[in-house]
Amino acid sequence: MKVVAVYSVKGGVGKTSAAVNLAWHASQKHRTLLWDLDPQGGATFLLGVKPKQKAKADVHALVKGKTDLADVVRSTEDKKLDVIPAHDSYSALDVELDGTKRPERQLDKMLASLSKHEVVVLDCPPGMSLLSEAILRAADVVVVPLVPSPLAMRSLDQVTDMVTDMKKGRPKIVGFLSMVDRRKTIHRDVADRLPQESKHVIDVAVPASSMVEKMGVERAPISTFAPRSVPAKAYGELWKGVRSALSL
Ligand SMILES: Nc1ncnc2c1ncn2[C@@H]1O[C@H](COP(=O)(O)OP(=O)(O)OP(=O)(O)O)[C@@H](O)[C@H]1O
Ligand SMILES: [Mg+2]
Numbered sequence: 001m002k003v004v005a006v007y008s009v010k011g012g013v014g015k016t017s018a019a020v021n022l023a024w025h026a027s028q029k030h031r032t033l034l035w036d037l038d039p040q041g042g043a044t045f046l047l048g049v050k051p052k053q054k055a056k057a058d059v060h061a062l063v064k065g066k067t068d069l070a071d072v073v074r075s076t077e078d079k080k081l082d083v084i085p086a087h088d089s090y091s092a093l094d095v096e097l098d099g100t101k102r103p104e105r106q107l108d109k110m111l112a113s114l115s116k117h118e119v120v121v122l123d124c125p126p127g128m129s130l131l132s133e134a135i136l137r138a139a140d141v142v143v144v145p146l147v148p149s150p151l152a153m154r155s156l157d158q159v160t161d162m163v164t165d166m167k168k169g170r171p172k173i174v175g176f177l178s179m180v181d182r183r184k185t186i187h188r189d190v191a192d193r194l195p196q197e198s199k200h201v202i203d204v205a206v207p208a209s210s211m212v213e214k215m216g217v218e219r220a221p222i223s224t225f226a227p228r229s230v231p232a233k234a235y236g237e238l239w240k241g242v243r244s245a246l247s248l
Contacts (some may be wrong), residue, residue, distance in 0.1 A: 002246045003111065003120045003172070005139035010155045011126035014178035016042035016210050018238065019123035024221035025239035027081035027191045030118035030248070033073060037093070037103065037135070038125040041086035047076050048219040049085050060088035063096040063106060068113040077220075082117065090125075097130045104130070107138040119248075128158070136162060139171040141245045143238075144235040145178035147192065148190035152177075153198075159198060171244045175201040176238050183210040202241040206234040 004026075006019040019195050020043050023034040036043040057067040097103040110118060124135050136142060144159050146152040156175050163170050177194065181187045195203040206212070211222060211229045218225045222232045 001111070001114065001120060002115060002141075002248060003139045004123065004143060004242055004246070005076055005122040005124055005135045006143045006145070007122075007124040007132065007135060007139075007159065008126060008155050009128050009158045010147075010151075013126075013147050013155070014212075015126070015208065016046065016123050016175075017076050017215060018143060018145055018178070018206070019043055019121050020046045020215065021221050021223065021232075021235035022239055022242060023081060023119075023121040024078065024223060025236060026065075026119040026121065026243075027078050029080075030115065031080050031116055032082070032119045032121065033114065033117040034081070034121045034123060035069075036084060036086040036123050037090060038123055039086055039088055039090040040125070043123040044083065044085040046094075046215050046219055046221075047081075049074060049076070049083060049084050058087060059093050062110060063093070063100060069110050070113045070115070073114075075099045094129045094131050097134055104133045107134040111138055119246075126176065127133050127139050128162070132162070136166065137169050141242055142171045142173055143242060144173060144175040144200075145206075146175050146194065147179050148177055148187040148194065150186075150190075152190055152194065156198065156200060165190045173200040174238075174242055174245050176241070177201075177205040179208040180205045202238070204234055204241060206231050206238070241244070 006015045026032040057072050061067040100106050177191045180191050195201045209231045212231050
């Protein structure tokens with residue numbers, strides 16, 4: 001099982017949009033699970049999960065091992081794509097992890113109950129916490145969306161510093177440009193420079209586009225309703241980069 005975490009300390013940079021589209025691409029070939037770790041439940045919503053399909057088990061039962069992760073998996077309209085929907089109690093995930101012996105190993109332990117899935121995509125809430133440590137520990141690859149501003153490098157550096165500080169089990173880092181508006185000089189400059197300057201940034205730019213926002217209306221991955229659009233192709237390229245980092 002390969003684990004891809006879509007993570008950034010920053011909020012609103014395109015993590016959930018990328019997670020849903022990456023999971024869809026992965027599921028074209030591999031049995032894939034998207035775990036929505038954000039109590040906001042954005043990925044759950046975008047995959048069209050109905051309220052009555054929402055996970056019943058709260059995070060306490062999952063962290064304490066009273067409920068297996070495998071028991072809260074739901075199917076989606078795509079045959080090979082499953083989801084673990086977000087649960088309101090995920091806002092207490094950090095506190096629950098803190099109550100375990102080795103918090104940073106806990107997600108790994110929970111994921112071990114899954115046997116059917118080849119790829120697991122984690123849609124992570126923003127921020128830096130015990131949960132982020134556990135996420136980075138569980139991940140083989142961490143995908144970091146970078147909105148091209150002077151702050152983009154900072155958010156990439158924050159992730160690379162966290163990974164460098166890890167004693168073992170360091171994930172590979174795959175940064176990509178997110179919400180790129182080429183009409184803005186600063187976006188053009190950063191988008192052209194960053195993939196050349198950082199070994200952690202691949203040459204993939206998802207443009208700022210209303211097509212990506214439309215996922216919220218269609219409640220579906222972009223390739224299912226606009227497969228030829230520029231952002232759909234960019235997410236396809238992003239998956240190729242992630243797949244290669246996963247050696248799949
Ligand atoms: N490439 C894009 N072009 C235009 N809008 C986008 C793009 N990517 C994401 N958005 C929109 O920006 C908002 C935030 O995106 P998204 O939820 O993917 O970010 P996030 O990093 O997961 O946010 P959060 O930190 O709140 O979880 C959403 O309304 C989404 O539709
Ligand atoms: Mg999100």
